[in-house]
Amino acid sequence: MDTVCHDLRLLNADLHCHSTVSDGTLSPTVLAQRAKEHGVELWSLTDHDELGGQAEAEAAALALGMRYASGVEISVSWAGETLHIVGLRIDHRSAVLRAGLEAVRSGRARRARAIGDELAAAGIAGAFEGALGFVGNPDLVSRTHFARFLVDSGVCADVHAVFSNYLVFGKPGYVPMIWASLGDALGWIQDAGGIAVVAHPGRYRLSRLAMQEMLGEFKDLGGAAIEVVTGSHTPDQYREYAALALDYGFLASRGSDFHSPGESHIELGSLPALPDTLTPVWHNWF
Ligand SMILES: [Zn+2]
Numbered sequence: 557m558d559t560v561c562h563d564l565r566l567l568n569a570d571l572h573c574h575s576t577v578s579d580g581t582l583s584p585t586v587l588a589q590r591a592k593e594h595g596v597e598l599w600s601l602t603d604h605d606e607l608g609g610q611a612e613a614e615a616a617a618l619a620l621g622m623r624y625a626s627g628v629e630i631s632v633s634w635a636g637e638t639l640h641i642v643g644l645r646i647d648h649r650s651a652v653l654r655a656g657l658e659a660v661r662s663g664r665a666r667r668a669r670a671i672g673d674e675l676a677a678a679g680i681a682g683a684f685e686g687a688l689g690f691v692g693n694p695d696l697v698s699r700t701h702f703a704r705f706l707v708d709s710g711v712c713a714d715v716h717a718v719f720s721n722y723l724v725f726g727k728p729g730y731v732p733m734i735w736a737s738l739g740d741a742l743g744w745i746q747d748a749g750g751i752a753v754v755a756h757p758g759r760y761r762l763s764r765l766a767m768q769e770m771l772g773e774f775k776d777l778g779g780a781a782i783e784v785v786t787g788s789h790t791p792d793q794y795r796e797y798a799a800l801a802l803d804y805g806f807l808a809s810r811g812s813d814f815h816s817p818g819e820s821h822i823e824l825g826s827l828p829a830l831p832d833t834l835t836p837v838w839h840n841w842f
């Protein structure tokens with residue numbers, strides 16, 4: 557085996573997590589410290605539709621002796637499903653990327669107000685203001701913040717109960733959202749010089765055929781990688797998406813999708829290594 561490739565595959569890379577700049581509960585600096593404590597060697601902060609934590613995350617990572625890849629997780633609507641596309645090694649000063657994310661965020665604020673109205677109609681008052689209390693900026697309010705409000709106010713026992721009884725299709729507080737198109741998201745990432753990665757593909761409610769269609773379209777648009785080992789996948793799904801990565805010639809990424817010590821079951825830097833049949837997305841970064 558090529559020892560250089562072998563060592564790179566075993567590098568402790570965690571290329572997906574969230575800070576207080578989107579729906580995480582730790583600041584970029586505290587997350588960087590936590591990543592370092594858990595052995596992360598190559599790190600990326602990938603806040604939802606937001607670049608505001610990048611400068612702080614990079615400075616903290618470098619000060620701690622970690623390698624850093626700037627990142628973002630873009631919300632995309634595709635065939636009625638919300639997909640997440642991670643952009644890695646993006647230039648976070650790109651005007652095109654910044655303008656695109658700004659448009660996505662203003663849609664998020666409109667949706668949050670509508671969720672608040674729906675919950676009020678179901679007898680839960682003050683949800684929009686309550687969710688806003690967890691983040692402070694209407695452009696960044698997400699379902700996660702509504703979930704924290706519903707737990708905090710005693711409506712639900714925990715976040716899991718929220719997503720069984722509220723905010724999802726067929727339940728109070730469900731408001732569909734039109735995010736970016738797949739083509740827009742890939743165009744913004746490419747304009748910023750980055751690499752596009754399908755985040756946690758196992759989480760989407762897509763048939764096998766629709767998944768193949770989506771991955772084909774992603775590849776045609778210049779997409780290069782998929783997450784194989786992620787906090788959202790089971791070990792069976794590691795194998796399933798490793799096979800798809802090979803079928804499509806995609807590079808493979810690894811990331812915990814860590815949000816918060818209380819809510820995340822998967823710790824930063826703690827997932828298994830990528831299967832040895834795959835080429836890591838970071839194979840040519842150093
Ligand atoms: Zn995601």
Ligand SMILES: [Zn+2]
Pocket residue numbers: 572573574629813
């Ligand atoms: Zn995420």
